[in-house]
Amino acid sequence: AAEGLLRARLRAERDEGGPTAAQSLRGLEEAARCGLPALTEERVEDVASALPDSGTLPELLAGLALLDRLRAGHVAGSGVPDEDMRARLAAVAELLTSAAVRQVDGLTGSEEPADARALLELAHRADVFGGIRLTDALARLAREGSALMRGAAGAVRVLLGHEEPQALGDRVASWVDGATDTVSRTALTDRLTGLLTAAGPLLESAAPALEPLLGRVSDLSDEEFLTRLPALRGGFDTLSPAARERLLSTVEERLGVRRLADTGAVDPVALARWTRADLAA
Known part of the structure; x- marks a missing residue:
């Protein structure tokens, strides 16, 4: 039947x-x-x-x-x-x-995080089958794609060994430097969204790809950081809870501190000032 x-x-x-x-x-x-x-x-x-x-x-x-x-x-x-x-x-x-x-x-003009995830899945698939080379297509996407897909392609190229993690990291740091107006900060959000959607494995396997980003954010003055805060937050929002925990561990290791999220030892006045600035941003 x-x-x-x-x-x-x-x-x-x-x-x-x-x-x-x-x-x-x-x-x-x-x-x-x-x-x-x-x-x-x-x-x-x-x-x-x-x-x-x-x-x-x-x-x-x-x-x-x-x-x-x-x-x-x-x-x-x-x-x-x-x-x-x-x-x-x-x-x-x-x-x-x-x-x-x-x-x-x-995918060149895509602005959908789902396409960044599909690109990552395809990269793993092509890698499994061997012989299927994404090199040229990924290079074009990293060069000519939308801001989101440029970020995603950059992460996938590192995962496949097509680019050194440090080279990607330096480029990501330059995105932060260049985020000086509304248009460039919107692009920063999209680039980080693409990068971090596809970069979960980089948090463990290729830390140099993110180290320059963390270093550049740490070096920003308070004013520079606060003007970029909405763009940075928008990009990092794409991370899963597990990926956020891995990133927090990376930051804690980099700073040589533990329990970074515990603000009990922070001066309450300073904490209140930062919170007001955060909410205003």
Whole structure:
């Protein structure tokens, strides 16, 4: 009964000129969950046909994740595929990975943090498959992209070893220096949002990428810091709670203090003054 229903849906999709990328992904997972090997093979071919040409980057990444689960036998009802099927799934995954890499140029004008996260996921995927080089696309994105995507591309280039962490760190510090008016401070927020959305691993694996930023912020005068505070806060808001804790630990280590968030030893008058300035900013 399940196979009849799923095949009827597939015929309807084809009658309407499909299946689309989304329909192919849904159909593949449903066929696998129902334990229908023949239909699963057909749906794998639909994915190979539809996604490289019409899939969005999130759809391509979702397809890659599903193919991974199928190869590992982690879709309930599907079991572990035989050697021929595993080879086909791997070949389709490479098709989708190549298509996803081609879509990086389409992120040039994006101002969505979700696209920064997708870029990071793609970087890990391309790295796993080896041979898929994002170097040129990432360099273009870092050079020509929106402020947010420039920040994200910079972080991903460091993670993939395409750029030294110190070089990125120096560039990030220059963003802080240049944030002298409304337009440049808005750009600083967007650049930091992109950078920090994609830079979670940098907080642990490539501290030199963030050290110049922390150093430059520490060296700002009170007035310079307060004028940049909304822009800095806007950029750092993108960090997850866990990433914020890691960053706080980095700052505490850098300053040689513990429990930095504990303000009990701070002069109350000074603390009140800083709080008023913070709220005004």
